[in-house]
Amino acid sequence: MPITNLFIIRHGETEYNRIGRMQGRGIDQPLNETGRLQARATAKYLKDFGIDIAVSSSLKRSKETAGIVADDYKVNLLSYKELDEIDFGIYEGQYSKDIQDELDTIHERWQKGEVHLAIEGGESPSQALDRVSRRMVSVIEEHEGKNILVVLHGRLIRILLSYWLGYGLERMHEIKHSNGALYHLKWNGKAFEIVCLNKTDHLQESLPKKVDS
Numbered sequence: 123m124p125i126t127n128l129f130i131i132r133h134g135e136t137e138y139n140r141i142g143r144m145q146g147r148g149i150d151q152p153l154n155e156t157g158r159l160q161a162r163a164t165a166k167y168l169k170d171f172g173i174d175i176a177v178s179s180s181l182k183r184s185k186e187t188a189g190i191v192a193d194d195y196k197v198n199l200l201s202y203k204e205l206d207e208i209d210f211g212i213y214e215g216q217y218s219k220d221i222q223d224e225l226d227t228i229h230e231r232w233q234k235g236e237v238h239l240a241i242e243g244g245e246s247p248s249q250a251l252d253r254v255s256r257r258m259v260s261v262i263e264e265h266e267g268k269n270i271l272v273v274l275h276g277r278l279i280r281i282l283l284s285y286w287l288g289y290g291l292e293r294m295h296e297i298k299h300s301n302g303a304l305y306h307l308k309w310n311g312k313a314f315e316i317v318c319l320n321k322t323d324h325l326q327e328s329l330p331k332k333v334d335s
Contacts, residue, residue: 123311124267129168130305131273133183134160139301142218146210152182160302160325161190167324173197174268177261179205179275188273204257207275211244229295237291247291251281262309286314
């Protein structure tokens with residue numbers, strides 16, 4: 123069976139990322155300038171591999187990141203609502219620092235195995251996994267043997283990769299993420315091989331240049 127390369131990227135930075143506000147599924151922020159630079163740096167890095175198809179969620183920050191790369195490679199961009207970020211319910215739009223105790227509590231419960239527990243007004247990790255996994259299985263099957271760019275969201279990457287790599291959802295916190303980070307996996311039809319996780323060195327050119335005083 124031919125090898126399918128999955129280049130999973132966390133979307134570039136938004137203003138909500140920069141100032142520490144929760145986004146989730148219901149906040150549809152575009153990229154800021156740093157986020158656009160991160161997407162361009164990703165496109166440049168992937169030139170060593172080539173991309174056959176680009177896939178994103180339906181949210182602006184994901185579609186815009188994927189679109190910048192897709193334009194460089196002149197490939198089609200497919201977007202799916204099933205790949206949208208987990209619904210953080212009542213926490214969406216709030217500053218993380220203002221609800222840190224509440225976030226710590228639910229994270230602790232997830233780590234104890236309560237992965238069917240949803241944030242009020244939102245969804246649980248197991249619910250998010252069900253939709254993202256079904257869609258990604260169809261993407262891989264439809265583009266077998268191709269190099270696929272997939273632009274996702276931080277919590278959704280943790281959920282999906284903890285399942286694919288056999289960690290279990292209760293250990294999803296072990297999957298690190300940052301804006302523009304790259305995860306390269308190879309699928310041989312039976313199992314995933316990790317090439318890299320949370321790779322960020324390709325983003326150095328997107329950082330603001332320091333000016334000597």
